[in-house]
Amino acid sequence: MSRCRVTFPGSPADAAAALLRIAEQGGRPLVIGGGTLAVPWLSQGLVAPTDVVDLGRLATDRIEESAETVRIGAMVSYQQLIESRVVAARLPLLQRMARGITGGIQIRNQATLGGAACAARPYSDAPGVLVALQVTMAVEGSTGRRNVPAQDFFVGPERPALSATEVLVDMAVPGSVLDRPSGYYKLKLGESSWPVVTAACLLPRGDDQQGCNLVLGGVGDVPLVVPVPQADPGELDRARVSRAVAERVEALPPDRLWGDVRADRDYRRRVAGEVAYRAVRRAVESREGAR
Amino acid sequence: MTGPEQVAVRLVLNGERVSALVDSDATLVDALREDFDVTGVRIGCRNGDCGTCTALVDDRCVKTCLVLAGRASGSEVRTLEGLGTEESPSAIQQAFMECYSFQCGFCLPGMVFAAEELLDRTPDPTDAQIRDALSGNLCRCTGYQNFVRGVHRAAEIRRDGTSQT
Amino acid sequence: MPASTMSFPKIDAFSFVGGEARYVDDLRPPALLHMAVVRSTRAHARIMHLDTAAAMGVPGVVRVLAGPEVATHLQPLPYSFGDPQLLGGRRRRFDALPVDEVRYVGEPIAVVAAENVRAALAGAAAVTAEYADLPAFLDARVFLDGQASGPPEELRSHVVAENRFSSGDAAAAFAAAEHQLRLSFSMQRSSAAPIEPRGYLASWDESTGRLTVHASHQQPFQLREQLAQVMGLAEEAVRIVVPRVGGAFGLKMTGPVEEPLVCLMSRLCQRPVKWIESRAECFLGGGREQYHDVRVAFDGSGRVQAIRDDLVVPIGAESPAPGWRQAFVSAATFPTAYDVPNVEIRSLVVATNEPPWHSIRGFGKEGPVLVMERVMDLVARQLGRDPADVRRTNLVPREAIPHRMPSGYLIDSGDFHAVLDEALALADYERLRVQVRTAGGPDLLEGVGMAFEVVPEGGGHAAGRLTAGVAPTAAAPESATVCIDASGHVQVLSGVTNPGGGNDTALALLAAAELGASRSMVTVVQGDTDRCPPGTGNASSRATSVGGAAVVLAAREVAGELRRSAAAMAGVPAEQVVLRDGAAHLPAGEEVSLAELCRGIVAEGRGSSLSATRSYQPKNLHPGGETDVYRYSYPYFSSGGYVARVAVDPRTGTVVLRGLTVVHDCGRVIDEVLVEGQLQGAMAMGVGLALLESWQADPYGALTTRSFKEYLVARAPELPSFTIGHHAVPTPNTLLGSKGAGESGVGGALAAVVNAVDDALSRAGAPPATTFPLDPPRVLALLAGGGEAP
């Protein structure tokens, strides 16, 4: 007496084909990645799909390193990010974020990075980090694959740049951000709480001329890239960072500020500078630690 | 015959091969309880928050309310029932009984398996590591204190290679 | 020793860790149906039309019931715990389902039975309703204005009760006061949230006309009585069985409408029907919310001369369940452990269009503790004195106990000064006090706070003088049967139930001690109304102190019989026989095992077992010199001194609890491990109330904290290990001298943590914390000098 059909595609192309079929029949699909959000929606009756496309057999759960990029499959779990040697060595930002995911060992085993990206929620860790890492999102549709820069992928709150017939396949981290000193800070209201405000920071590698990437989550309805003054990272003090954040936040139309049951917009705006500064400070410390 | 609305679910459940036709929108916790008569996973929230539905699926600690039953087909599943026996409990079971770790016991599936997975990775954990490992499980009776003691005690039992005192 | 024969602190321990323990949702009789509840989406409205046809069309749905049909089958629901008039409250009629008007978002309006849970939910989702909205009353704070002159006429219809308690002459004391303070406090609504929600399995047997209900419940005998009444059955036709319960904390008392509805469904469908509450449904319920407008008069030494509190307690929609009665207890518990000569408490209990209150650990006693402890701290701060000294100046001295409170509650026992001082010493308060002033810096504010808690316990929440027109109240007894069979096995059948704590273990220990048996020889049976003698289940921290006393009396009777038999066999006086280690020891050094002794008794034809049933009623002391006669009320008070240490991040408002210490007086300690387990759980809840837990609804009264991701309860990483000490002052009012340990800890931990945070904030210049919980946005607002964040 199931209320919907469930399929388990074996490849991204199969998944896209299944979604196309559902669309053509006028159905309402639900894609399940790790399932930590989507399965409760289904079992609590918050969504009523006609068809479920469960990506559990998709085999996109690998982390692959090449000279130019690190590719992270959509179905890679937080625990895999924590345990991966490549991630630990070259993408400590991602590892630190994964370690801070709440929900215990189980959620770290089950929830996927791709799922967090596709959920595109402002109260979440991954989106801001993916934007800071300038990741390219590979999306498979019935007409083939396309690439979307992370910054364009997050269109609005809970709105990823995905059509109803597409799935996320993997996320490519460019060589330009690998091995860079980084810092991450998450503010939450308690162990049970979703993230409230997050900040991810990447500093230039050594003396090259890259800028500093600073991205805030949970302040706007999508990740906010904060332009940082071109100072020596060591000179990025609290006042400088807070000012940069305040300018960025003030420039945002009020209806694009985020607030929810955990904390209103005002609180988020008030702590944003401090959270950003802590991420920067951690990045600076990690750079100094590496020296 | 599996109709479009049912899936065949085959598991190795606590060491035994079992199978059933299950509603395709049923979660693994529902299938385990309704179709395979397991009571060592329970439903506290259906939302991933409380951990009472925790089991080991292919040796990973999993909240079974977050998995569709069909997806788990072909897996090996272990629940509280498949851990130890009264004569020879697992180190965690023994330690939790010794330390009065639990009261109503409803939260035990998550507590036991999270502790097992922690000790597999970290044989001599600190308080903070234990509390972090248990963080996916809610307990409303105990304040967690005796669970923390229990995990330390289990680490000791595992080291001494005996579950007896 | 193999585990199976080890004596763990909890009996039956392996059934839990081995996954064999059966909770109500584990029971699946053949032909079982599942029920789902359709709930109102409006806070206050007329039901214009309810359409159940589509639901009947959902595959698997067997039956749908709405208000009009239910009304033809069920009698109105009676009030639990006696007439509201006992508490000065008004009455109203309650039907299981509304026929024309809904009173809160989430109120049941129809129920659906189906072949499985998913079909039942789909059926419930297919029921549609049309409403005509009525004005919803959602914010009771409007009553705070003009409390003294009484509620304005247009709001009177919301007033359920007015409770006033006074002593001395507050007006005169305020007129003469050296110092005064006026403070307002808002305590948030919170929810019990046991990890196992409510659940019932009803099985109607047409052939015998009997109804059996398995329920995750705290009050099987009360449930039996009410179901019999509502269903029009004889009490003997109803059996309640309580399987393992996954925590209760007050939630699982009698009164929710799903109780009769699932039974009716079973009778109409002629099949067993089960209803298991969802987590979101479980979060509808709440309690504890209260608003205080407090005035304090005190002298330069910190001695409080007078206190006046105008409080407003919104209890949600009126309900037959006992939750709303906590409002009375909150008012009646003032001024807690303090000896304040002039007191005036004016409490308005008001109905709103939010879901009804459920009972909740603390039963109204934690609010007054929070308020009085904030008051003590703020008096100390105004005078620049140590908060410990101000408390010492005001605590009821040991010599003044028994102490009659303004409400008529009687503090029976305790040594508050000693308990406080021991708590301060155990926490090393003097050192902490210096440390928090020197440690920290601009990035971290440290704070230390204390609280003194008293908890009236043992049942009997009405209060006051027994004058003309006041209905008397009586102590509820608990009873127990103890029997020992021919194999020497002891069975204890008790009328108190076990919500998950360890009272079964405590009862086994008590019986074993009287019989000289080991705990493993004892089985405890609870929660089955066909087998156990009647009792109150699990309420008011009385399971061990009162239920245990009944067990002791019954076991003593059996032990006496055993001694007499052994004495007769050996030809010695019975007083010389000692029962110990599973045997009767005779003066000559011989011993006879209990099993052997029992075989002998059975062989003599004195029945198949030796059995005794006894009941026990706690006493109410009458202090010497008191001429007035008072109603029976709480027979004993436990108390505790608490010290918390916190660190506050001033730039984000987050708080870390570094330590929490208690010294507790629960009278005679029956089993330290069990008592401490209770305290740990209660303290964790108190910490949650201080920092995290908050029930919230949108402007239309719809719950927004529907899951554990919005309603935040403490998890392992945010709690320290607690330090616990005991200082036992036995109560004269129970057989064993033991008091309660079920509710203590909530109010004490809550107030100590709040005071610690406030200590840290005050040194950074923040105004006093008066609105709770102290979550990061609120803490940050305080630091910004704003005080009242929304």
Ligand SMILES: Cc1cc2nc3c(=O)[nH]c(=O)nc-3n(C[C@@H](O)[C@@H](O)[C@H](O)COP(=O)(O)OP(=O)(O)OC[C@H]3O[C@@H](n4cnc5c(N)ncnc54)[C@H](O)[C@@H]3O)c2cc1C
């Ligand atoms: C107890 C608990 C604690 C949590 N703690 C945190 C935390 O600390 N921080 C945090 O950020 N999050 C947290 N989460 C949220 C967590 O669920 C997400 O971060 C998670 O990564 C989502 O991944 P998933 O694979 O489970 O997603 P799913 O539930 O499978 O899917 C989420 C959404 O993405 C879509 N989707 C998933 N995969 C794909 C794909 N490959 N292609 C197209 N669409 C897809 C789904 O259709 C759905 O809409 C927590 C969740 C729980 C239950």
Ligand code: FES
């Ligand atoms: S029921 Fe699965 S986590 Fe609560």
Ligand code: FES
């Ligand atoms: S022991 Fe009751 S919830 Fe953990």
